[in-house]
Amino acid sequence: MAVRWTEDLFVGVEIIDTQHKELFAMADSLLEAVGKGGGRGEVTRAVAFLEEYVESHFQMEETYMKRFNYPDYPHHKIEHTAFINDFYDLRQELDNDGVTPELTVRLADRVADWLASHIGRMDKALGEFLRGRK
Numbered sequence: 250m251a252v253r254w255t256e257d258l259f260v261g262v263e264i265i266d267t268q269h270k271e272l273f274a275m276a277d278s279l280l281e282a283v284g285k286g287g288g289r290g291e292v293t294r295a296v297a298f299l300e301e302y303v304e305s306h307f308q309m310e311e312t313y314m315k316r317f318n319y320p321d322y323p324h325h326k327i328e329h330t331a332f333i334n335d336f337y338d339l340r341q342e343l344d345n346d347g348v349t350p351e352l353t354v355r356l357a358d359r360v361a362d363w364l365a366s367h368i369g370r371m372d373k374a375l376g377e378f379l380r381g382r383k
């Protein structure tokens with residue numbers, strides 16, 4: 250089982266695409282940690298690292314949106330915030346119930362599904378807008 254960035258998720262802005270690939274790689278390394286029977290510490294570290302990276306990635310996108318007065322900024326930001334809240338919920342579950350393979354796989358899948366859906370709509374539109382500005 251693996252989660253992968255695929256060509257159809259190409260946004261056309263280098264820093265955004267690079268970070269999207271990195272996010273998929275991080276979700277994938279979570280699955281790998283579980284597959285190898287990685288311990289609680291390994292999974293917890295991978296989740297914390299992913300969480301930090303997600304937040305800084307969203308901030309980067311939001312900075313671009315604000316800088317160029319992107320008209321769909323509020324809607325885009327709402328999706329980012331909703332995802333972070335969702336992520337926190339899953340993280341809470343990990344903290345409360347312990348790291349189980351089932352929960353870790355659910356978290357990695359959730360991240361990959363969300364990214365694919367969000368990138369395919371919101372980030373592609375943002376990419377098109379930003380390419381027109383530069």
Ligand SMILES: [Fe+2]
Binds near residue numbers: 325329371
């Ligand atoms: Fe986004």
